[in-house]
Amino acid sequence: MDNDETVHQRFASVTTAAYLDVLLPKSPDFDALHVLNHGSPEEIAGASQRRNLFFDEKACPQIVLKTPASEEVVRQLLPNVEVVVAAHATDAVPHGTGNVAAASGKHDLTSVTIPGLASSEPVTVGEQTYLVWKQSLHIPWPRTRLQRPAVYFTATLNLCAKASTDVAGKPEREHLPPYEPVPANVLEPLNSDPTFRGKEIYLADDRLIKVSPKPSKKDEVTKPVRGASKRAFPVLPALFTRIRYSSLADGVIASLTIEASHVVDGLFSVRNVDVMAMESGFGGKATVGARIESLADTDWPMQMHAGDETVLLYKLAAPSRKGSSTSPSLLSVAIQATVKLTQGSEVDIDMSWQSQTSDQPSDLEPNYRWSRPLSQQALFSTSGLRSPTPPAEAEALPTTVPQTDGGLTFFFSALPTATQERDLQLKIKCFNASSRSRRFALLPLRSPIQQEARLSSESTPREDQGNGLSSTPNSHCLRAPDVSCDTPDVRIGPLPAGETFETEMNFRVLSTGVLDLGLVRIVDLDTRRVVDVEELPDVIGLASSAHDPPYEPKGTVPSRNDEITKEMDAATDRWRKETGEWLAQRDGSRNASQ
Template sequence: MTDSRSRFEALSPAHLEVHLPKAQDLDVGTLLRVGGFEELARAPGRRNLFFDEEANILVVLKTGHNETDVRQNLSSLELILSAHATDAVPQGAGNAASASGKHDLVSKSFSATSFSDVVSIGDNAYVIWKPSLPLPRPRARLQRPAIYFTATLKMDSSKSDGSRRIDKEYLTSYEPLPENILEPFQHDRVLGNSDVYLSETRITKIAPKPLNVESDVKPIRGASKRAYPAVPALFTKLRYSTLPDATIASLHVETSHLIAGTVQITEVDLSVQDLLVEEITSLTLPLQTRGGDETIFLYKITSKGNAASPTTNPQVKVSIKADAALDQGSHIDLNVDLQTDAEIPTHNSHPSYAWSRPLKTSSHHKSLSVQSMGRPTSTDGGSRKADSGAAGVIFTFACPATTQKNEEFKMSVKCLNQSDRQRRFAVVTLQPRKPLTGLQPDNDTESDLIAKIFNAPPLARIKTPDVLDLNPDLRIGPLPAGACFETHLSFRAMTSGLLDFGTLRIIDLDTRQSVDVRELPDVVALEAS
């Protein structure tokens, strides 16, 4: 350790240069032999960068020692390369990161022996590295983001401390568990006393690798001469559409209009936690795109086997690999990795109902049953389905989308008996009663005067119903098992606008059970011309 440390100290004075050349096959050795660092600085470089790209960086070390001594020192050194984002428009002093003007993006360590070439010119030796560094998007929102790079050459801490490090076979005792940073919200009434937990280890900060505090050897540092403007190369967004048995996810990939060149999409992958994903687009990759082009990839998301759908939003991961050939001569590799919660909307399936308890003989004529006022409990699929037993019965209602005020129209009623026995039904229309509570009568009648004596509110008027029922009680059956029956109900539109049919009560005439159907087709009544 003492020999390597003394050799590293002997490298001083040394200097690090960081460049982003436009061409990846730049002959650095020839430029150094022609004019040194000055000639290298005149080489064509990148004007801007793109987020999610693999940036090809050129790092050159200049030292006043011969090539043999430099090669011996490289085995005990490491090169730390870091990318930082800054904002050309400061966001104020409220945010510490914004006030400092520095947002750490990524930091990566390389072995110093991974150099591409060592060039000896006169009394100086030049070590050339050509590492690549991914450029993730900053967590902070920057108005005009720009990226600059820093390089640090230091002693390899893993090797310098190896002689005195004692391997520990067991974990340290009495180490505290990670703290739950959401613990103050566990007793919040809004959360309903739910158990919320987020480990403090999930909140991480990407920062350059810290230097060894015990080592007092000063590292060799360098940085890029300028900050490069950065913009996203690919814009992505996810949209979801629900089907009765699946969910369709559409992945929109748009090439930035700022790219002057061709972007070739080579690989696209979408996965959802604990769900099956099937691509349903027939796009052949690789796919050539230009600036402003938008490509949509469709995926079908279903449950695995008989597994139930997840109650919470599952994690969705998107991976996109592409390479861009810019008109200015640069070739860049793009690797977009996104992870977010899949905000899949719940499917609005056809309503499903359960039969109520047997009713009394006359209870279905004028009033709703207490059991039918609750929310339906059956979860079987179907259109306007009232479930009875394993198979049940399916009722389907259909109406024209529009009609004219004061004109008659018909509602189609289809009944499919999927049960194992013969069924008989009656369908009754229950009109809603809507009192005009805010309207006072023009002339007080005798009943109103009596009501005022006892400090009671005046009798309310009943609002005219939206539709006039023109049907007697509709009877269906006897309907054998597996049979289908179709009929219709007649109505007259009394008002204009969206019509309210009220409630249709379906009564099983054999068991005296009933189902109240409120989810009926939407019909708009237009004013007569």
């Protein structure tokens, strides 16, 4: 084993007139060691470099050491040295006023330490010895916002931590010198004092003497070899990601959007997307949280071009029991991709980030409360201009009305689409889970938006409405209703306890798009309490076409214009004609007999 001075001398001989270079070749097949073995060192300096980098890229810089030391000395020194490769971000836009460009500073991104033995075999070319290290380096986003970020690399060759400590001189373990008295106890007289009750008090006299520290051993300072890339590489994002959450009754839907940058000329290949739910455990440690279920059957790898956008859906299952986890969970997303640029480079992208979601599974069947008993006039007010006070107390849009003895459940359903100028049926199903018979009335009312529009249009003075262009009314004030109800009053009951009743409301579709069906007021005829339901099914109105069958109001006999109908009409006419002839012949026979 070499002693410290020998290692120090070898390092000094290797680093004297040494040169450290950092290369980022354009071609992934470029190998500096191969060039040294089969070419000349000048080819390394003239190798094509990358033009730019990407965030979350795994860059592969190559570090080349050039030293005048012999190959044998370099080989013996390798176990005691290490190379530190680091990436730094800077702003390519000068700051400051006038023509003076103030430095934007250096922002450290990441660094990796490479052991000396991880290098290639020493190669001797002429009077110089070369060593090559290869190391992948992840390029994360800088913590500060930069207008035009650029990344450059640095490399440092120095003695490893153990060798540096040995060179500086590690103090040996010291023992007490023999045959020397111990320091005197300056507090010895206090031991005879009865106040301390026999407690031994000791204070050495050398503690009271000022002791100057021993002078440090002055060794030669070991200067490392430093190198950097010849230029700063502009860096830009290759993939954009965003995530959104939607709450459901049995979990949360996470939509992960992956978008390829439109400024990158190449083919994107997404190899894998790993999504995992984490929860903060005891002591801030992350633990595996809710189960993740992928809702998209994707074939990997997934090919994308510049500007393409892909949405992946994941479902976060609800906790097994209520109240098991009230803290927001963390969603960990990891994306591995490869970008094959048209210029010949191939880039590996490794994105990893976390998103915090506080969305909890929503209850799609909320409970609602009845209002206070209303007067007879307010109970059946169908004008809809103003909804009485009960809706504020009957917490928004009921579908399940709780009672102390079981409750009531109303189900509303309709077809997802309806044609303009046609009928639309809103089916209603009521289940009486209470302990007594119930009677209800269902009244269609305008929605709060329609009420506000109606009030605002009626509050506008007539003289202001005729001012032409200087006073244009709001569009929502003049908006016509989407539907008109043909059944203004639906009665249910008496409905016995535990029974179910089904009915429907008929609407006439007047417009296209998402239809506003208004709201339905449920009136308890026994207690005169009401609940307003606004969460009605979503229905889309479609424009009518010439291919649609003729409109036939509900309750009429449908008309038919096919061959069977024509044959039936012809047979009916023939029967009527034959019947008429038979009656005429019978009447003629009776007259002749008389």
